[in-house]
Amino acid sequence: MADDRALLEDTHRLRDQLAAPPSWQDPALCFDPGALPPLPEICDESLRRQVFLYWSAPALRTGDDGAPTTPTSGSYERLEGFGDRIINSQSYAVLHRTFAGAPPSSIGNISAKFTCNRTISYLSLAYGSPDRLSHSGGQNLVANQKKTAADLFEAYVGALSESATLPGAVKVEDWLAKLFDKSVWSGVTRLVDNAIARFDKVVDPKTGVVVLHGLRESPTGDPLQVTVLYGPFNQGLGWHAAMHLGPDKVSCGRGKSKQEAEADARDRLYKRVLGL
Numbered sequence: 340m341a342d343d344r345a346l347l348e349d350t351h352r353l354r355d356q357l358a359a360p361p362s363w364q365d366p367a368l369c370f371d372p373g374a375l376p377p378l379p380e381i382c383d384e385s386l387r388r389q390v391f392l393y394w395s396a397p398a399l400r401t402g403d404d405g406a407p408t409t410p411t412s413g414s415y416e417r418l419e420g421f422g423d424r425i426i427n428s429q430s431y432a433v434l435h436r437t438f439a440g441a442p443p444s445s446i447g448n449i450s451a452k453f454t455c456n457r458t459i460s461y462l463s464l465a466y467g468s469p470d471r472l473s474h475s476g477g478q479n480l481v482a483n484q485k486k487t488a489a490d491l492f493e494a495y496v497g498a499l500s501e502s503a504t505l506p507g508a509v510k511v512e513d514w515l516a517k518l519f520d521k522s523v524w525s526g527v528t529r530l531v532d533n534a535i536a537r538f539d540k541v542v543d544p545k546t547g548v549v550v551l552h553g554l555r556e557s558p559t560g561d562p563l564q565v566t567v568l569y570g571p572f573n574q575g576l577g578w579h580a581a582m583h584l585g586p587d588k589v590s591c592g593r594g595k596s597k598q599e600a601e602a603d604a605r606d607r608l609y610k611r612v613l614g615l
Contacts, residue, residue, distance in 0.1 A: 345526070353366065357372065357461060366457050366458045371523060374523045381495070381502055386498040391471045418497035422497030425511060449527065452530075453519060472487070578595065578597050592605070
């Protein structure tokens with residue numbers, strides 16, 4: 340629970356530091372803007388310009404009616420597609436190297452928190468990318484669309500990759516390894532520790548219900564007994580989690596996986612502690 344409170348505080352702090360638009364969702368993971376590695380320069384001048392050209396940019400509009408020849412012609416969208424794939428693969432690779440004992444599925448789930456638009460858009464803000472965007476969509480384009488901010492960051496990564504062979508260019512994989520280092524991100528180690536936490540497994544021979552037992556930390560720091568069951572319950576087949584503090588059941592939850600069921604129970608307990 341202390342971790343959950345810390346995450347909430349980190350989220351508010353990050354939003355304030357970056358002056359995030361009120362309409363944006365909170366990031367899926369928080370980072371320390373002061374710990375981010377410097378943004379490398381794109382060595383190719385044409386790519387450097389293209390990264391910040393939205394499809395409606397005046398530089399891309401032709402004809403008397405002001406309409407673009409092709410919606411994506413010359414804009415950052417091609418680079419954004421490349422960058423998106425590079426970011427996904429590199430975030431997974433960094434997590435896999437850092438937390439070698441974690442299950443691949445858990446690494447994939449945490450990597451998705453790194454690379455979703457909710458998080459990437461905040462990285463884009465931290466590096467000042469939205470301020471450099473050329474478009475004709477009005478001042479509120481980025482404020483109303485966090486995806487645009489995220490696309491800009493992905494396009495920048497794509498341009499870095501395409502210009503990697505030029506003199507003075509930074510290898511994008513090396514820069515992303517620093518960007519996704521666990522020291523930059525709050526809560527990543529906790530997420531992995533929870534993912535690889537061990538359960539004692541028991542199978543009821545009569546019902547076939549799988550029962551997993553494990554210990555977690557309660558809001559007071561006392562051992563919290565977590566029991567996660569899989570089987571045919573009155574809501575159908577699935578995972579159900581129960582949390583006990585001593586003899587008392589303090590929370591329960593359900594989900595499509597044991598992690599989802601436990602997370603549901605933990606969230607419910609957190610809300611009870613806060614009186615929500």
